[in-house]
Amino acid sequence: MTDSLLNQQQAAVTEKLELDVSLEKIEVLLEAETHDSANDLLVVLQVANALYRAGIPIFDDQKYDNLSAKLTQIDPENPFLTSVEPEVLIDSKTITLPQKMLSTDKAYSFEEIKKWTERLVKAGLELGIDASQIALKITPKLDGYAAYDDGEILYTRGDGNKGQDITRAFERGLQVAKGLGKGLGPGEIVIKKSYFDDVLSSKFENSRNIQAAIIAEKKIDEDIQKAIDDGACVFYPFSGLDKWTGSIDELLSDFENILEKMWDVVDYDIDGLIIETTHEEIKAHMGATRKFHRWQIAFKVNHESAEVEVVKVTPQTSRTGRISPVAELVPTKLSGATLSRATVHHYNMVKTNGVGPGAIIKLVRSGLVIPKIEAVIKPATAELPEHCPSCNAHLIWESDHLMCPNKSDCPAQSENTLIHFFKTLGNVDGFGPKVIEKLTQLGVKHIHHIYALQDSKFVGYGFGEKTAQNLADQLRASREIEIEDWRFLAAFGVSRLAGGNCEKLLQHHTITELFGLSVEEMVKIDGFAQLSAEAIVEGLDNIKEEFFKVYDLGFNLTATPKVSDMDSANSAIAGKLIVFTGSMTQGSRSDMEKEAKSLGAKVGKSVSGKTDYLVTGDKVGENKINAARDKGVTVISENEYFALLS
Incomplete structure (x- = not known):
C-alpha cells in the first residue's frame, strides 16, 4: 500500500x-x-x-x-453487538454514570416500525392495557456527542455504565440549549447547522470534529471557543427537545406526515428520529437488553437521489413569520413516490445557489422523509419575493431568512402571535396553545380582541361556565399583576426584539417613546447595528396600532431603570458583568439578577474572559471556580457580594 x-x-x-x-x-x-x-x-x-x-x-x-x-x-452473540458502543477515548479516568445510557435499536422502514408497535401492543395485553392507552413520543435523534449532566458533573456516555468527567466543557462556557437549567440528565453536545455552514464549514470537515474538540483536555481552538461564546455549541438535554405525542394508531395512519413535521424541528444535525412509549408500566415490563431499551427505537433513513428541474419557487409564510421557499418541480419518481415539490432551506440558499425556474438540482429523499435539495447542479436566476404572500407586508432579511415583520395583522401568524404573547407575558394561566387555537378558529385574531372577551362570550364559544369565568378572571389578573415593561414589549414578538434587546432600549427610552425612535437614534445605543435597528423600527411600526390598543387597557408595568438612574446610584457594580451560580440563600437567583440590573450591572449566564464577578452560592464545584479565576474573573461568595453592595 x-x-x-x-x-x-x-x-x-x-x-x-x-x-x-x-x-x-x-x-x-x-x-x-x-x-x-x-x-x-x-x-x-x-x-x-x-x-x-x-x-x-x-x-x-x-x-x-x-x-x-x-x-x-x-456471530449474533458477539459482545460488541450486545453492549453500548463506547464513546471516544479520553485520557482521563472513568467514573460511574448516575444513570445507564444505552444505545438505541434502529429501523429503516415503516414495516420495521409497525413490527415494533406490535411488540408494544403485546406487552400492553400482558398487562391488561388497551392499545389505545399506549402513548408514544417522537423526538429528533441528535447527531452529536452523547453526555450526561447531573447538575454538578458532565459525563461522557462511555460504555453506558462508566464515562469520563468533561465538566470542563461547561467551564469553557458551554450553555444548555433553550436556556434550560443544569441537571437534566442525558443529552448531546451539538452545534447549530446554520452556524457551522456559515462560519466553520471552511475550517472544519464536519461538525463532529468540533463536538470532540469541545470536551478535549488540550487547549481549545479559538474558532470553537467563539462558537461556544456565541451560543452555537450547546448541551441539549433530551428532555428539552420538541416532541410529537400521540397513539399507535395516529403514528401508523399518518406516519409520513409526522416524520416530515419532526425532521426539521431543530437547527442541529440529526441522523433519525427516536420513537418511544411514555407508558411507564409498559417500559418497566419490556425492559432492556444490555444495549437497547426495548420500548424505544430509532427510525433512520436510506438515501436516494435524482437530478430534477425546477419549475418555480413559491413563497409560503409560516406561523413564525418566516417565508419558506418551496420549489415546484418537474414530477419525478424517487424512492417509490412521484415528487413535484421540495422545501428549500431558506431564501439565502435560493439567492446564493441560484434556485430558480430552469435550475437543475440534486434531489434527495431519505426513506419516507420530505425531499431535500442536496446540491444545485445548474443554477438559474433566483426570484425573491418582496412582500408577504399572506398579508402583503414588506419583507425584511433576518440572517438567512426573509421574514414578515407584521406580527399583529398577518393572517398566517395570528395564532402564533397570540401564543407567544401569553407565553412571554408569563403572568396568566389558561391561554395555552389549545385555547388559542380554538379562539382563532372562531375568528379571534388579535390580542386586544381576547382582552375584550367576557365570561359570557367564552361560554358562547363553547367553554364551560366555570372555565369561562376562570379565563375572564385570568385576563383581568394579567393586567393587575406587576410585570416588567421589557417583558410586556417582548411579548409582541417583534423580530430582533427579544427580552435582552427590549431591556437595552428601555434603559434609554420609555416604552411609548420607542415607537417614535428613528434608525439613526437606535444605532447610537450600544448593541444595535444598522440592520438590526432597521428591522426593529419597521417591526415596531407594524405592531404600533395593536400595541397601543393593548397598552391602553392599563397593565401594571414596572419601568426599566434608565442608564442615568443607574449612574446616579453610584453602585459598586454599575457597568460590571456579573454571573450568579449555585444555590442562593438570601433570595432566588432571578431576584438577585433583577436587583443587579437595577443597580446598573450586566448579568451573564456563563463565565467568559469579560466577566467581572462570579458570585457563588452553595454547591459550586471547585473546577468551575478555578476555571473562572484562570480567566481573571473575581470570584466572591454570596455574603461578599452583599457586602460589596453595601
Whole structure:
C-alpha cells in the first residue's frame, strides 16, 4: 500500500484501541469489499466506531450499520453487538454514570416500525392495557456527542455504565440549549447547522470534529471557543427537545406526515428520529437488553437521489413569520413516490445557489422523509419575493431568512402571535396553545380582541361556565399583576426584539417613546447595528396600532431603570458583568439578577474572559471556580457580594 488510508489523527485514535492487529492489517480490512470472518468484521467495526466518535469518521452511518448487520448474521452473540458502543477515548479516568445510557435499536422502514408497535401492543395485553392507552413520543435523534449532566458533573456516555468527567466543557462556557437549567440528565453536545455552514464549514470537515474538540483536555481552538461564546455549541438535554405525542394508531395512519413535521424541528444535525412509549408500566415490563431499551427505537433513513428541474419557487409564510421557499418541480419518481415539490432551506440558499425556474438540482429523499435539495447542479436566476404572500407586508432579511415583520395583522401568524404573547407575558394561566387555537378558529385574531372577551362570550364559544369565568378572571389578573415593561414589549414578538434587546432600549427610552425612535437614534445605543435597528423600527411600526390598543387597557408595568438612574446610584457594580451560580440563600437567583440590573450591572449566564464577578452560592464545584479565576474573573461568595453592595 503506497498511501495510508488512515491519516495521522485517525491512526493515533486507532492505536489507542490496542487491538491485537497491526495498523497495516487494519487498513487492509477497512478497504476490503467483503469480510469472511467475525474477527475481521469486529476489528473494522471497533475502528469505525472509535473514529466516528472522535469526529474523524472513516465510514458513513449506512455502511457501518450494514457491517454491523453482517456481524449479527455471523456471530449474533458477539459482545460488541450486545453492549453500548463506547464513546471516544479520553485520557482521563472513568467514573460511574448516575444513570445507564444505552444505545438505541434502529429501523429503516415503516414495516420495521409497525413490527415494533406490535411488540408494544403485546406487552400492553400482558398487562391488561388497551392499545389505545399506549402513548408514544417522537423526538429528533441528535447527531452529536452523547453526555450526561447531573447538575454538578458532565459525563461522557462511555460504555453506558462508566464515562469520563468533561465538566470542563461547561467551564469553557458551554450553555444548555433553550436556556434550560443544569441537571437534566442525558443529552448531546451539538452545534447549530446554520452556524457551522456559515462560519466553520471552511475550517472544519464536519461538525463532529468540533463536538470532540469541545470536551478535549488540550487547549481549545479559538474558532470553537467563539462558537461556544456565541451560543452555537450547546448541551441539549433530551428532555428539552420538541416532541410529537400521540397513539399507535395516529403514528401508523399518518406516519409520513409526522416524520416530515419532526425532521426539521431543530437547527442541529440529526441522523433519525427516536420513537418511544411514555407508558411507564409498559417500559418497566419490556425492559432492556444490555444495549437497547426495548420500548424505544430509532427510525433512520436510506438515501436516494435524482437530478430534477425546477419549475418555480413559491413563497409560503409560516406561523413564525418566516417565508419558506418551496420549489415546484418537474414530477419525478424517487424512492417509490412521484415528487413535484421540495422545501428549500431558506431564501439565502435560493439567492446564493441560484434556485430558480430552469435550475437543475440534486434531489434527495431519505426513506419516507420530505425531499431535500442536496446540491444545485445548474443554477438559474433566483426570484425573491418582496412582500408577504399572506398579508402583503414588506419583507425584511433576518440572517438567512426573509421574514414578515407584521406580527399583529398577518393572517398566517395570528395564532402564533397570540401564543407567544401569553407565553412571554408569563403572568396568566389558561391561554395555552389549545385555547388559542380554538379562539382563532372562531375568528379571534388579535390580542386586544381576547382582552375584550367576557365570561359570557367564552361560554358562547363553547367553554364551560366555570372555565369561562376562570379565563375572564385570568385576563383581568394579567393586567393587575406587576410585570416588567421589557417583558410586556417582548411579548409582541417583534423580530430582533427579544427580552435582552427590549431591556437595552428601555434603559434609554420609555416604552411609548420607542415607537417614535428613528434608525439613526437606535444605532447610537450600544448593541444595535444598522440592520438590526432597521428591522426593529419597521417591526415596531407594524405592531404600533395593536400595541397601543393593548397598552391602553392599563397593565401594571414596572419601568426599566434608565442608564442615568443607574449612574446616579453610584453602585459598586454599575457597568460590571456579573454571573450568579449555585444555590442562593438570601433570595432566588432571578431576584438577585433583577436587583443587579437595577443597580446598573450586566448579568451573564456563563463565565467568559469579560466577566467581572462570579458570585457563588452553595454547591459550586471547585473546577468551575478555578476555571473562572484562570480567566481573571473575581470570584466572591454570596455574603461578599452583599457586602460589596453595601
